[in-house]
Amino acid sequence: MSHTLRRRAVAVALTAVAAGLFVTPANAWEPTRNVEFIVPAGTGGGADQMARMIQGIITKHNLMKQSVVVVNKAGGAGGEGFLDIKNSKGNPHKLVITLSNLFTTPLATGIPFSWKDLTPVAMLALDEFVLWVNADSPYKTVAELVTAMKAAPPGQFKMGGTGSKQEDQIITVALEKATGTKITYVPYKGGGEVAVQLVGKHVDMTVNNPIEAVAQWRAGKVRPLCVFDSKPLAGKEKIAGDLSWSTIPTCKSQGLDIEYLMLRGIFMPAGVPKDAVDYYVELFKKVRATPEWAQLMADGAFNQSFMTGPDYTKWVEAEEKRHRDLMKDAGFLATN
């Protein structure tokens, strides 16, 4: 296991060094005090893990002279954290890591913020979604599951997910539309809890991120049916028996035309100097070049896209529009 990883890590590191040669190292701006890294979600979730990992990498590899302080502001489905950033206009010592709640929270609750109140810094990765069922269930393929769902009375199949009117429920609604069935969506507070509820057979299926369910998969407790991406996952390493991340078929190939990826990106308050943004872009490039980061990406089968500048802004803009459409179709928009 660690062998392939190490090799990949070396490869990543070499790429980064090569990239570094073409980047002007002179940075006009540097943090002069502690940098506050806001997580608009609770402790222990995916965004929190990634933020603390980044904090650990920066400390361990001494990538910044000042310290990073991770602060969780989970209130109002993350609205608390984003409002903090919105109200810190011009402060270059604040960062925020996003989930899909950057788009969904203002749409679903009417809490007044939007990504346009923030400065996009970099996309670190995209988190994948996989359709899981309990390993004891008779459904080995998407087709078998869908047939059973169509045969059962509406609402009998239960989907466990994280939060309400967020990514998991959006996918659930898409799934209902694609199959013409009715699914009962049961919201929980965190992804780990959702995975265990599936193992305990309190729900029938989940759309957990890979990292949330991988431990249960390795232990043979849950079964992946398909991944909501346009191409299969990259990880070739064997996880459960002969299966690896790359053996999970895409949902599209199984007749479910649904694609959903979640942004793990970094934003700053509006009105910060461009030099500061450039500084953080360089910082995150260095973070991405470490073996610890490579390990996290492999464990969680992340889609390792990296974007900055206008590309990133354009991507975020399109993504917001897509969420608005998805949420509108699902009837999740705030009414007032």
Added chain:
Amino acid sequence: MEGIGDLMGGFAVVLSWQNLLYMVIGIVLGVIIGVLPGLGGANGVAILLPLTFSMSPTSAIILLSCIYWGALFGGAITSILFNIPGEPWSVATTFDGHPMAQNGRAGEALTAAFTSSFVGALFAVIVITLAAPLVASFALQFGPAEKFSVFFLAFCSFVGMGKEPPTKTIAAMMLGFALAAVGTDTVTGQLRLTFGSTELLSGFDFLIAVIGLFGIGEILLTMEEGLSFKGKASGINPTVVWQTWKELPRYWMTSLRSCLIGCWMGITPAGATPASFMSYGIAKRTSRKGDKFGTGEIEGVIAPETAAHAAGTSALLPMLSLGVPGSPTAAVLLGGLLIWGLQPGPLLFVEQKDFVWGLIASMYLGNIVGLVIVLTMVPFFAAILRVPFSIIAPIILVICAIGAYTVHNNTFDVVMMLVFGIAGYFLKKCNYPLAPLVLAIVLGDKAEEAFRQSLLISQGGLGIFFSNGLVSTIMGLGLIALFWPALSNLYGRLTPARPT
């Protein structure tokens, strides 16, 4: 018995000078963190987590878990001395711990609290050692309906346990539920009762309510009563530990029951706070001196502390074996495991034997080290009460304010704390009990969430709460606990009135 051999291997890993040093550092830091209200174990561990990335995973988890034990010990100190619970699970400790301190028995109360904590933790570690796989599968049976039944039992075992009229208890509890409903609703994702205010997005934090209601409220009351702690006259008595220890074995039944409640709540995972409340409520019911609870009964300190520590310790089991944290601190530790490259889950016990058994061994040693450290401090802690109130009150106020600020790094919380303090003062003056209010704030939204998740699953049918043996039994216990005071009230009315 394979577990014993593995455990010995674990001790071999832990017993290096370096790891023992981390253990002592962790405990001392943890006690400090536990003493400061607001800066809970979860925050403390989160702040120190990045410092441990360069250590080996085993050393790192020893340091961090010892902070956790230390915080569990430390939470009792301010509860007993100043009626300010440093941690949510030490709220129940204030009920009898603080009256004991007021009666000049602070040393005894502290000794009882620390010793009970140790007993609870030891019991839980033994359970983990012997029955880890079995216990993990028990936890899997807890879906939303089962969780709700546990919360239901916690509320029911609490109704009518105070001296106050039941109507006032229910009024206080309802106020607590209303406060708990403020903020984002998990089930629909909508904002509730925020009235457009962005400050109220995250609702009323339990810690801030507690610091205000208990800490500030207590200071206001004391000020009114003439700027002195009631009956503070207690000399520094270095032998208080031995004297208390001679008494403790008498309460073995309470300890054992509290251990069981604690382990159950830690594993399911409901957490240390309901465990301590439930244990206190049941001890009050079953004790021969039950009617004296709240006036300074040592049993009223033993019950919640034993259960809280047993729950806090056993909460690590579902984290390791299922990847689900049983407490906020466990959630942060879980993040740590992932960063160190360890994957919590069913296979951790098989693949990372050194780490798991090293951690379990460190639970044994960490708690022994912790007990020795805190017990030697008892006379000093007790002596704090000899400082004149006019000096210590402003210090407490400042600590409360800092504590309220650290919860979310938000100055609005400090204002909210003061408002809660004033509210606490008036509630106490009007003889409304604070405990049911606090219980409802801390468990209200969790109970509501579990209730509504259950109804979603059952598509609206209440039958789900009696759909299998496990949930029916717990609900049944809850109903018995609920009607017990009504029945004993009725019985009390039929017998001649006693002056109380």
